[in-house]
Amino acid sequence: MSLKSFIFSLMSFLFVATPQAKEVTDTLLTTSxxxxxxxxxxxxxxxxxxxxxxxxPRIIPSASSKLRKESKGSLDxxxxxxxxxxxxxxxxxxxxxxxxxFIKPAGLSYDDxxxxxxxxxxxxxxxxKAETSDAVTVSFPIFIALYEKKQNxxxxxxxxGPLTVKFAPSKASKSxxxxxxxxxxxxxxxxxxxxxxxxxxxxxxxxxxxxxxxxMLAMTTEGSFSQSLQMELMNLRMMKSKIxxxxxxxxxxxxxxxxxxxxxxxxxxxxxDEATAKAIEQANLAQQKKEEQERQAAAQEEARFQxxxxxxxxxxxxxxxxxxxxxxxxxxxxxxxxxxLNNKKSILEMQESLTKQAESEAKRRSRExxxxxxxxxxxxxxxxxxxxxxxxxxxxxxxxxxxxxxSSNRSTxxxxxxxxxxxxx
Numbered sequence: 001m002s003l004k005s006f007i008f009s010l011m012s013f014l015f016v017a018t019p020q021a022k023e024v025t026d027t028l029l030t031t032s033x034x035x036x037x038x039x040x041x042x043x044x045x046x047x048x049x050x051x052x053x054x055x056x057p058r059i060i061p062s063a064s065s066k067l068r069k070e071s072k073g074s075l076d077x078x079x080x081x082x083x084x085x086x087x088x089x090x091x092x093x094x095x096x097x098x099x100x101x102f103i104k105p106a107g108l109s110y111d112d113x114x115x116x117x118x119x120x121x122x123x124x125x126x127x128x129k130a131e132t133s134d135a136v137t138v139s140f141p142i143f144i145a146l147y148e149k150k151q152n153x154x155x156x157x158x159x160x161g162p163l164t165v166k167f168a169p170s171k172a173s174k175s176x177x178x179x180x181x182x183x184x185x186x187x188x189x190x191x192x193x194x195x196x197x198x199x200x201x202x203x204x205x206x207x208x209x210x211x212x213x214x215x216m217l218a219m220t221t222e223g224s225f226s227q228s229l230q231m232e233l234m235n236l237r238m239m240k241s242k243i244x245x246x247x248x249x250x251x252x253x254x255x256x257x258x259x260x261x262x263x264x265x266x267x268x269x270x271x272x273d274e275a276t277a278k279a280i281e282q283a284n285l286a287q288q289k290k291e292e293q294e295r296q297a298a299a300q301e302e303a304r305f306q307x308x309x310x311x312x313x314x315x316x317x318x319x320x321x322x323x324x325x326x327x328x329x330x331x332x333x334x335x336x337x338x339x340x341l342n343n344k345k346s347i348l349e350m351q352e353s354l355t356k357q358a359e360s361e362a363k364r365r366s367r368e369x370x371x372x373x374x375x376x377x378x379x380x381x382x383x384x385x386x387x388x389x390x391x392x393x394x395x396x397x398x399x400x401x402x403x404x405x406x407s408s409n410r411s412t413x414x415x416x417x418x419x420x421x422x423x424x425x
Contacts (some may be wrong), residue, residue, distance in 0.1 A: 009199040023054060025208060027215070028142060030157045033062035035215060036080060036142065037122065037208070042165060048108070048129040049167045056080075056121030058227060059144060060216060070146050070156055075228070079153065081143045089116045097155035107132035108167060128167060135168035202242045209236050210255050217262050224268065225263060233259055240412040 023041045030036065037058040043050050057080040061067040071077045083099040092115065099117070104110050108128040118126060128138075139162035145153040209232050216229040225233075237254050243249055 026163065027211075028159045028161070028163060030065075030144060031160050032065050032067070032157045034065050034067055034157060035060040035062075036144070036159065038080070038163065039144075039210060040120075040165075042167060044169070045127070048334075049272060050125040050127050051165060052125035053120040060212070060219070061226075062219060063221070063223075065157075067144065067146075067156060070154070073227075077147045077201065078156075079122075079145045079147055081145050081153075081155075082118045082126075082140050083116065083143070084118070085112055085116045085125075088114075090114075091155070092117070092151045094145070095141065095154050095157060096145075096154075099143065099155065102138060102140045102162070105136045105138055107134060107136035108138070129231070130167070130169065133169055135166055137164055137166050139164050202409070203245065203248060206236065206239045206243055206248055206252060209239065210251055213255050213259060217259060220262070222266065222273075225259075225265065229259075235316060253378070319391065404406070 023039060026038045026040075028038065030037045037060070039055050039057075040051060040053045044050070059067065059075055059078050059080070061075070067078060085101050086099055094117075107130070109131055110128050111315070112128075113123075115123075117123075130136075141162050142159040143155050144157050145155050148154055204363065205354045213229065213232050213236065216226070216232065220226065220229065233256065236256060240249060240252055243252065
């Protein structure tokens with residue numbers, strides 16, 4: 001045996017004899033159909049155990065998930081969280097779903113953390129103290145949160161089943177009989193020197209990438225490859241230069257070939273969908289054009305009907321206007337006729353009134369002339385009588401002894417009576 005072979009065998013024996021932690025890769029489904037790939041290790045530490053998540057979990061959103069929309073395409077803003085209590089998170093605020101804490105088992109003691117939550121891949125490991133020599137299983141509800149701003153998170157979804165981890169005194173590993181809903185586990189033991197070398201790290205990473213690519217290819221049923229899938233394919237192509245194992249290279253080539261075939265199928269399906277959509281669109285456009293022509297024809301028919309209706313309405317308006325004008329003309333003629341009759345009647349009545357007034361005036365003047373002539377005759381007679389009376393008076397004065405003439409007295413009385421009669425008239 002050569003010295004090199006002896007040293008290698010000795011180191012292998014030492015690594016096998018020394019209890020080492022096992023790193024476990026677990027895939028969990030969420031209630032919204034997303035996938036979380038977790039890598040963690042359970043190691044004995046003193047009188048208890050530590051649960052450490054070695055890397056930041058990978059999140060693979062489903063096609064119908066809201067994770068990509070909520071994160072606006074920045075998947076690094078998504079965090080995987082475990083809660084050890086409900087409420088009292090200090091200055092950190094959580095909204096969205098209600099947090100659920102894992103149940104502390106009877107065989108392990110656990111001191112609540114300061115923050116009340118663990119962000120996997122960032123926070124310190126979870127530490128448990130053993131109170132029994134039996135194996136103890138702990139179920140951890142897992143949440144996916146969106147980092148909004150400092151100390152502000154929004155819980156978007158949670159795992160369909162809890163992450164079940166088994167703590168045992170001899171070795172700590174994930175229970176082989178895990179009841180996590182929708183979970184798939186691949187255990188990778190890091191107990192040999194080969195696994196500590198760079199080649200084995202590349203092999204482990206290549207196997208994980210192959211598994212992730214297969215899962216993503218199975219989930220991708222339409223459209224183009226997601227950014228995460230393209231990155232994983234690029235990662236596999238870069239790993240081909242580092243891998244020397246022919247079997248693993250064959251698996252990588254098979255995955256890349258399947259991805260290329262799947263991409264062609266998706267492109268063909270997308271082209272078929274586009275052709276179908278284009279045909280449907282053209283059919284819709286033709287139908288819309290036909291409907292538009294029918295609407296235009298209906299609109300033209302309606303416009304023609306309205307125009308005919310308007311013409312009839314205009315004709316009836318003209319006829320009505322003519323009839324109204326005729327009726328107005330006839331009515332005006334009748335009104336003028338009656339007005340002329342009334343005017344003639346008024347003129348006749350006025351003429352009769354004027355004639356009556358003229359007759360009355362003539363009669364009044366005749367009576368006045370007669371009265372004046374009578375007055376003149378009376379006055380003439382009176383004057384003659386007065387003159388005779390004066391002559392008699394003068395003669396009487398000339399002959400004082402002549403007896404008084406009785407006729408003179410009568411003349412005086414008659415004159416007085418006539419004067420009274422004249423004043424009365």
